[in-house]
Amino acid sequence: MDWVALGLSLKLGVMTILVLVPLALLAARWLAYRQFTGKPVLEALLAVPLVLPPTVVGYYLLVGLGSQSWLGQWLMQWTGHLLVFHFSGLLIASIIVNIPFAVQPIQRGFESIPQEVRDAAACCGMSPLRSLLTVELPLAWPGIVTAMVLTFAHTLGEFGVVLMVGGSLPGETKTIAISIYDRVQAMDFDAAGSMSLMLLLFSIIVLALANSLSKRFGRRGNYHEI
Amino acid sequence: MKSELRLDIRQRRPFALEAALQCRAGELLALLGPSGCGKSTLLRMIAGLQHAESGEISLNGTTWFDGVKRLKPQQRRIGYVPQHYGLFPHMSALDNVRAALHTLPKQEQMERATNWLEKVQLTPFTQRKPAELSGGQQQRVALARALASQPSILLLDEPFSALDSMTREGLYRILATLKSQLGIPMILVTHNLNEANLLADRIAVMGQGCILQEGAPSMVGLQPATRAVAALMGVRNILTSKVIRSQAGGSVLSLGDQELTLPFILPVGSTQHWCLPQNALSLAASQHEHTNLKGHISNLVRLGEQWLVSVNLPELTETIELQCSVTTPLAIHQPVDLILQTQKIHILEA
Numbered sequence: 001m002d003w004v005a006l007g008l009s010l011k012l013g014v015m016t017i018l019v020l021v022p023l024a025l026l027a028a029r030w031l032a033y034r035q036f037t038g039k040p041v042l043e044a045l046l047a048v049p050l051v052l053p054p055t056v057v058g059y060y061l062l063v064g065l066g067s068q069s070w071l072g073q074w075l076m077q078w079t080g081h082l083l084v085f086h087f088s089g090l091l092i093a094s095i096i097v098n099i100p101f102a103v104q105p106i107q108r109g110f111e112s113i114p115q116e117v118r119d120a121a122a123c124c125g126m127s128p129l130r131s132l133l134t135v136e137l138p139l140a141w142p143g144i145v146t147a148m149v150l151t152f153a154h155t156l157g158e159f160g161v162v163l164m165v166g167g168s169l170p171g172e173t174k175t176i177a178i179s180i181y182d183r184v185q186a187m188d189f190d191a192a193g194s195m196s197l198m199l200l201l202f203s204i205i206v207l208a209l210a211n212s213l214s215k216r217f218g219r220r221g222n223y224h225e226i
Numbered sequence: 227m228k229s230e231l232r233l234d235i236r237q238r239r240p241f242a243l244e245a246a247l248q249c250r251a252g253e254l255l256a257l258l259g260p261s262g263c264g265k266s267t268l269l270r271m272i273a274g275l276q277h278a279e280s281g282e283i284s285l286n287g288t289t290w291f292d293g294v295k296r297l298k299p300q301q302r303r304i305g306y307v308p309q310h311y312g313l314f315p316h317m318s319a320l321d322n323v324r325a326a327l328h329t330l331p332k333q334e335q336m337e338r339a340t341n342w343l344e345k346v347q348l349t350p351f352t353q354r355k356p357a358e359l360s361g362g363q364q365q366r367v368a369l370a371r372a373l374a375s376q377p378s379i380l381l382l383d384e385p386f387s388a389l390d391s392m393t394r395e396g397l398y399r400i401l402a403t404l405k406s407q408l409g410i411p412m413i414l415v416t417h418n419l420n421e422a423n424l425l426a427d428r429i430a431v432m433g434q435g436c437i438l439q440e441g442a443p444s445m446v447g448l449q450p451a452t453r454a455v456a457a458l459m460g461v462r463n464i465l466t467s468k469v470i471r472s473q474a475g476g477s478v479l480s481l482g483d484q485e486l487t488l489p490f491i492l493p494v495g496s497t498q499h500w501c502l503p504q505n506a507l508s509l510a511a512s513q514h515e516h517t518n519l520k521g522h523i524s525n526l527v528r529l530g531e532q533w534l535v536s537v538n539l540p541e542l543t544e545t546i547e548l549q550c551s552v553t554t555p556l557a558i559h560q561p562v563d564l565i566l567q568t569q570k571i572h573i574l575e576a
Contacts, residue, residue, distance in 0.1 A: 116312035117315075119273070120313070122298070123372075124326040124375070125375060130328065134314075
């Protein structure tokens with residue numbers, strides 16, 4: 001069992017959720033409530049990582065953030081290291097490929113809140129922030145939990161984009177999925193098997209927990225179940 | 227201080243809406259009209275939930291909207307009951323009411339929310355969530371929440387439309403009692419004529435994005451200004467006739483191949499739209515000596531203890547409808563005589 005790789009995968013999953021979900025909340029709420037020209041185009045752009053092969057996303061990130069690009073050079077000057085083949089680059093890649101997995105469930109969650117409920121909150125004198133915290137977030141919660149679970153599970157299982165952007169540097173960019181692949185290449189099926197089984201059980205437990213948590217919150221209101 | 231709402235707004239898009247109205251403190255104004263006529267939009271504009279293109283909305287001299295100044299709903303102190311109540315589904319009835327009192331200390335929130343739920347007879351249900359309450363109970367929670375913060379105006383958007391008639395009656399009583407106690411302007415959006423007649427001090431009839439007529443319910447019901455208002459007020463017999471001559475103290479109208487003398491002076495040769503209130507019309511046995519009009523029954527429908535009788539007059543395309551007791555022996559194609567109390571006939575504006 002490659003505990004370092006597992007630890008790195010878990011760290012990447014948690015960091016992706018911590019950075020992406022708050023941003024996704026803002027974007028999803030805006031998309032859920034606003035009607036504007038070009039909204040379908042913007043929604044399609046945000047959904048692109050769903051259909052694009054991860055290696056393609058990885059390729060563009062590798063080229064865009066690499067030492068040959070102006071962005072890569074600028075970031076190198078600013079941070080002192082290249083983002084590619086580094087954990088921070090991996091995090092950026094993970095955030096980008098997970099945008100649709102985070103934004104779409106949260107957007108559906110906000111969209112399911114009836115306009116009348118939001119109007120009533122405003123007429124009760126609630127500020128937009130108070131309305132968000134006390135009315136909208138509790139009602140959109142199942143969507144938010146779904147977003148967190150999907151993002152986490154997807155990060156744990158991501159292979160192509162990680163390999164392209166991060167390579168396979170132990171402790172830095174070698175995640176559990178890469179480690180399983182490495183073990184199979186080395187014909188070490190026992191280690192690959194135990195890691196795969198562990199990942200499978202872990203995924204089932206996380207999904208079951210998230211589902212039950214989401215349903216418990218969902219029962220608080222009338223509108224949601226994931 | 228007594229407050230008065232004044233509104234005079236205009237918009238062209240997404241649909242044309244033009245309205246001017248006032249509502250005094252303690253007065254309940256019913257906005258009556260068919261679906262899509264703009265009455266709910268008008269209510270949302272008063273609440274600040276959406277804005278007109280131009281015009282002015284003020285309460286007690288304080289401008290809420292003038293095209294440039296646009297106060298948010300939070301700044302207007304509104305009591306608003308939407309059509310489906312807009313209750314917060316994850317909160318108990320008590321917390322729903324407390325949500326409107328969030329600026330007060332917790333103890334005071336509890337006291338006032340409990341007090342309001344008692345006023346709307348919901349004391350045993352304070353800890354229930356909206357999904358565990360009946361439609362009528364949800365409506366009362368919404369009413370308590372709207373009134374708990376001592377609003378400067380109460381806005382009700384078809385709040386009784388989804389309720390059965392028994393529940394509705396009970397809520398009418400609660401609202402009528404509160405109306406006398408509150409002393410604030412109250413605006414009720416409805417498409418239910420009975421509801422408007424029962425609760426409102428004044429009715430504003432809306433159609434196609436404008437106010438067609440405004441006045442006391444009895445006045446609007448008996449003397450609708452136009453054909454559209456008459457139709458909205460449920461007036462059944464709206465007829466169109468030509469004035470063929472005048473005679474002492476009245477005018478003679480042609481009605482198919484018959485003539486009808488009305489006690490009004492109308493321009494000879496003009497076409498008049500007029501309506502026949504139900505209480506101005508009765509059916510007589512044939513060959514009645516004071517018969518005004520002769521016709522025959524074209525359709526007969528039994529509505530409980532009443533016949534809904536359709537009478538065709540010779541050479542007239544419009545049908546006259548009236549109700550009479552089922553004890554009256556009637557049959558389709560039977561010749562009948564109509565007795566009209568011509569002084570109750572109302573001439574509509576062109």
